[in-house]
Amino acid sequence: MSSYNVGILGATGAVGQQMLECLQERDFPVAGLRLFASARSAGKTIEFKGEKVVIEEATPQCFKGCDIVLGAAGDGIAKELLPHAVEAGATVIDNSHAFRMDEDVPLVVPEINGEDVKWNKGIIANPNCATIIGLVPTWPLHQAAGVQRMIVSTYQAASGAGVPGMRELEAQIAAMGKGEPMPEPSSFAAQLASNLIPQIGGFKYEGFTSEEMKFQNEGRKIMHLPELRVNCTCVRVPVLRSHSESITLEFERDITLEQAREVLASAPGVKLVDDRDAADAHDRFPMPIDTSDQDLIWVGRMRRDISNPNESRGITFWCCGDQIRKGAATNAVQIAQLLVK
Ligand SMILES: NC(=O)C1=CN([C@@H]2O[C@H](COP(=O)(O)OP(=O)(O)OC[C@H]3O[C@@H](n4cnc5c(N)ncnc54)[C@H](OP(=O)(O)O)[C@@H]3O)[C@@H](O)[C@H]2O)C=CC1
Ligand SMILES: N[C@@H](CC(=O)OP(=O)(O)O)C(=O)O
Secondary structure, eight states, X not given: OOOEEEEEETTTSHHHHHHHHHHHHTTOOEXXXXXXXXXXXXXXXXXXXXXXXXXXXXXXXXXXXOSEEEEOSOHHHHHHHHHHHHHXXXXXXXXXXXXXXXXXXXXXXXXXXXXXXXXXXXEEEOOOHHHHHHHHHHHHHHHHHOXXXXXXXXXXXXXXXXXXXXXXXXXXXXXXXHTOOOOOOSSSSSOOXXXXXXXXXXXXXXXXXXXXXXXXXXXXXXXXXXXXXXXXXXXXXXXXXXXXEEEEEEESSOOOHHHHHHHHHTOTTEXXXXXXXXXXXXXXSOOHHHHTTSSOEEEEEEEEOTTSSSTTXXXXXXXXXXXXXXXXXXXXXXXXXXXXX
């Protein structure tokens, strides 16, 4: 089997660190590993497969010799640096928003549109984390009955805002516990501990935020459904890791609740946890505490949409998934696996 020189831009962040674990877990054929971050981190080391790898400062020239570059930095850095990785001959799989909606950039969730990697011209984009988590269970139901419309509410963990978001929530919880003054928020618009913040990203379109519009726009591109109607509300919740979503789907064709359950029970990337009679809440429905640090999207609370006048055309469910893994690092490494297959 061939092996590849892999670079990670943003190797010290929440997603970059998780990528290192995913590469190891999936036994990705890494010939050489290069880690890039800001000048602040240059010279520090990170262990990979028992060996210390020195972090290099990310510059336009740094990608020489890389076959695959995994992007795990913010939009601005991705835009500035990753085209240089392509020029240096690498294929880029980027997690930022920078290239997702570009026409010549495939936006890929392997369980849905893995085939799209084939038409890449050097950059493949990893979708928004909340979008991936919602679409993995939606796609098999779409294949069964044709999804026309989605109503989505997300409950997004603090680590969606990276390492700084996680630290901010931890510091606030610690201050509350000790009765100390609350540290000023900086990653989030307001205090997150003991609160909910119904704004992720800036306000963008008719009062919807950028995060909310990503669900519609990226969802249309991934599922090849340019007419898909999506109404999404994104909320930041005081959970450290793993996003949760309430999703109502409206279908073109009839599907019963039993049929929908059957579809999801064998869908790739999905675990059905939907047992109203289970004695233990952990077996009754998915919760973010149970879906952290694993790769599947757990689905439960499956119900017929009683607000839909056509009783066999609407399904509501709840799902949870680790957004640092399947919403980012795992999805990117799965794409890399498709590329080298
Ligand atoms: N967290 C999540 O759940 C998800 C994140 N994403 C996306 O993934 C990307 C990374 O997010 P996340 O890991 O959360 O962010 P973090 O804030 O945790 O990490 C950011 C990374 O970018 C690096 N970086 C910052 N400035 C520079 C610079 N000037 N040059 C080079 N590298 C730099 C940081 O290095 P240093 O340590 O040296 O500052 C760090 O490695 C973002 O685009 C985000 O939108 C996508 C889906 C989910
Ligand atoms: N915005 C997401 C995480 C993220 O980074 O998304 P995007 O890659 O689309 O900016 C969250 O905060 O939960």
